[in-house]
Amino acid sequence: MSYSNKVIEHYENPRNVGTLDKEDPQVGTGLVGAPACGDVMRLQIKVNDDGVIEDARFKTFGCGSAIASSSLATEWIKGKTVAEAEALKNSQIAEELSLPPVKIHCSVLAEDAIKSAIEDYRQKKAARAALEGTAPTALEGTDS
Amino acid sequence: MSLKLPIYMDYHATTPLDPRVLEAMLPYFTETFGNAASRTHRFGWTAEAAVEDARETIAQFIGADSGKEIVFTSGATESDNLAIKGVAEYYKSRGNHIITTVIEHKAVLDSCKRLEKEGFEVTYLPVDSTGMVDPEAVRAAITDKTLLVSVMLANNEVGTIQPIREIGAITREKKVLFHCDAVQGLGKTPFDVKEMNVDLASLTAHKLYGPKGVGALYIRRSKPRVRLVAQMDGGGHERGNRSGTLNVPSIVGFAKACRIMQEEGEEEARRIQALRDRLHDRIRARLDLVTLNGHPERRLAGNLNLSFSFVEGEGLMMAIKDVAVSSGSACTSASLEPSYVLRAMGLDEELAHSSIRFGLGRFTTEAEVDYVADLVVEKVNRLRDMSPLYEMFKEGVDLKSIQWTPH
Numbered sequence: 001m002s003y004s005n006k007v008i009e010h011y012e013n014p015r016n017v018g019t020l021d022k023e024d025p026q027v028g029t030g031l032v033g034a035p036a037c038g039d040v041m042r043l044q045i046k047v048n049d050d051g052v053i054e055d056a057r058f059k060t061f062g063c064g065s066a067i068a069s070s071s072l073a074t075e076w077i078k079g080k081t082v083a084e085a086e087a088l089k090n091s092q093i094a095e096e097l098s099l100p101p102v103k104i105h106c107s108v109l110a111e112d113a114i115k116s117a118i119e120d121y122r123q124k125k126a127a128r129a130a131l132e133g134t135a136p137t138a139l140e141g142t143d144s
Numbered sequence: 145m146s147l148k149l150p151i152y153m154d155y156h157a158t159t160p161l162d163p164r165v166l167e168a169m170l171p172y173f174t175e176t177f178g179n180a181a182s183r184t185h186r187f188g189w190t191a192e193a194a195v196e197d198a199r200e201t202i203a204q205f206i207g208a209d210s211g212k213e214i215v216f217t218s219g220a221t222e223s224d225n226l227a228i229k230g231v232a233e234y235y236k237s238r239g240n241h242i243i244t245t246v247i248e249h250k251a252v253l254d255s256c257k258r259l260e261k262e263g264f265e266v267t268y269l270p271v272d273s274t275g276m277v278d279p280e281a282v283r284a285a286i287t288d289k290t291l292l293v294s295v296m297l298a299n300n301e302v303g304t305i306q307p308i309r310e311i312g313a314i315t316r317e318k319k320v321l322f323h324c325d326a327v328q329g330l331g332k333t334p335f336d337v338k339e340m341n342v343d344l345a346s347l348t349a350h351k352l353y354g355p356k357g358v359g360a361l362y363i364r365r366s367k368p369r370v371r372l373v374a375q376m377d378g379g380g381h382e383r384g385n386r387s388g389t390l391n392v393p394s395i396v397g398f399a400k401a402c403r404i405m406q407e408e409g410e411e412e413a414r415r416i417q418a419l420r421d422r423l424h425d426r427i428r429a430r431l432d433l434v435t436l437n438g439h440p441e442r443r444l445a446g447n448l449n450l451s452f453s454f455v456e457g458e459g460l461m462m463a464i465k466d467v468a469v470s471s472g473s474a475c476t477s478a479s480l481e482p483s484y485v486l487r488a489m490g491l492d493e494e495l496a497h498s499s500i501r502f503g504l505g506r507f508t509t510e511a512e513v514d515y516v517a518d519l520v521v522e523k524v525n526r527l528r529d530m531s532p533l534y535e536m537f538k539e540g541v542d543l544k545s546i547q548w549t550p551h
Contacts, residue, residue, distance in 0.1 A: 003462065008462075011459075011462060011463075014530065017529070017530050019535065031532065031546075032549050033548070033549065033550075034548035034549060034550040035493070035494035035497070035533060035543060035548065036492075036493035036494055036497075036548070036550065037493075037497075037550050038456050038457075038458075038473055038482065038493075038494075038497035039456070040531075040532055040533055040548075041532070042532035059530055059531060059532040059535060060530060060531070060532065061454060061455070061456050061459075061531045061532060061533045061534075062456045062459055063456055063458035063459045063462070063473070064458065064459055064462040066456075066459070067459060067530065112549075
């Protein structure tokens with residue numbers, strides 16, 4: 001199979017490879033796919049107090065299209081609000097990278113990874129809010 | 145030493161034509177161009193003589209009694225189809241059972257599947273973790289309805305060489321016909337239809353430095369005399385077994401390729417194996433978590449099938465794009481299923497996705513091997529740095545304990 005130039009470009013120069021501290025309350029982590037399927041993406045976002053994604057990182061086990069899809073996803077969501085990132089569709093990734101039909105699932109996985117990271121971030125935030133609401137005095141203890 | 149890119153390391157897929165083979169073929173395109181079936185003039189006679197000479201050469205190469213036992217075909221796929229369907233059709237009044245293995249080439253498996261639709265019963269024998277068929281499993285599977293056993297000489301993905309001699313002894317004892325798809329092993333590992341009691345054998349030229357588009361089916365003529373029903377109607381060429389004007393230049397090339405293999409094959413295998421081992425050593429000395437797929441010793445000299453844990457095969461192939469190899473990764477197939485051969489050997493799906501097949505051959509050089517080893521080490525390290533699985537593994541996370549989301 002031949003790859004589009006954009007896939008090759010992202011594959012050879014992937015943006016935002018790396019790891020954010022998953023214990024950081026501002027960080028949301030999405031881990032999607034399965035080793036048995038040949039694709040695993042981990043995408044992380046760091047959201048500031050204004051709800052803007054100030055950093056995004058990924059690591060991907062997968063083919064060139066999977067790596068390119070996750071690289072592009074992090075590039076696109078950086079600087080966007082959580083709501084904007086959530087609206088990103090796999091079809092936009094597939095179109096930008098000119099993915100052939102057999103590789104569309106790579107873009108689906110990237111969309112899932114974004115949604116999963118956002119979900120994780122929200123859950124953490126909700127859990128923190130719940131803690132703050134019910135037992136504010138205990139908050140200091142949870143941070144240690 | 146200067147290196148020419150891209151480097152070909154996919155000798156199981158096909159091989160380049162040996163220049164000596166090309167030289168032998170050329171006159172048969174333009175000067176000696178006759179139809180081998182033309183009996184009325186010199187053009188036909190010379191072509192026929194060349195074909196008969198080739199038949200004898202190939203017969204001798206595989207230990208057959210005579211050239212009359214060689215039927216030329218368009219290649220191994222046709223030979224497999226003709227052997228399996230032809231035998232099944234001819235002998236169907238005697239039984240309806242065929243035995244084969246789960247790691248055969250698709251030409252064998254799909255021919256068997258076709259026969260299943262027509263009412264035949266097929267037993268697909270498993271293989272062990274090295275890709276080896278157990279001859280005793282063949283014995284156990286034989287019933288009074290069994291017509292044919294079909295087992296390959298060597299596997300195309302992992303290079304495991306099958307116990308053909310042992311299986312042949314059993315099929316002969318049980319009076320069951322034995323077909324061997326000898327395509328990958330021919331010329332690279334000993335193969336003798338007489339000594340091994342093989343009754344039908346599929347051969348192809350392009351895996352041994354001959355031209356593409358020509359193959360042969362060996363059909364034993366005595367003890368037992370094997371009969372089959374032709375699968376293509378026409379002029380009744382090849383003793384009625386395979387109609388169609390013979391591809392004379394390619395048949396001449398096929399024979400030349402066999403002759404070269406007969407003379408040089410043994411020494412060549414030693415040289416290729418040394419290169420293969422050098423490639424393996426240089427990779428595993430510098431990378432951890434590399435698994436050899438297939439049998440450690442009983443394997444084709446040119447085959448090195450490795451799984452690089454936590455790195456996906458197609459991703460790695462893209463990283464080493466100047467090196468032509470193949471992968472058992474799902475991504476190379478439309479089905480998104482990883483290699484059925486590796487799965488049949490019980491390999492974890494993840495490792496099947498991480499496999500790369502290096503195929504070395506006649507024109508592989510030491511400089512190429514060293515270049516490829518360095519490149520693979522560099523790129524596997526790079527992809528592991530990008531792999532969430534490798535990071536989790538390093539942190540001590542048990543990857544099996546994670547609730548994955550298969551898609």
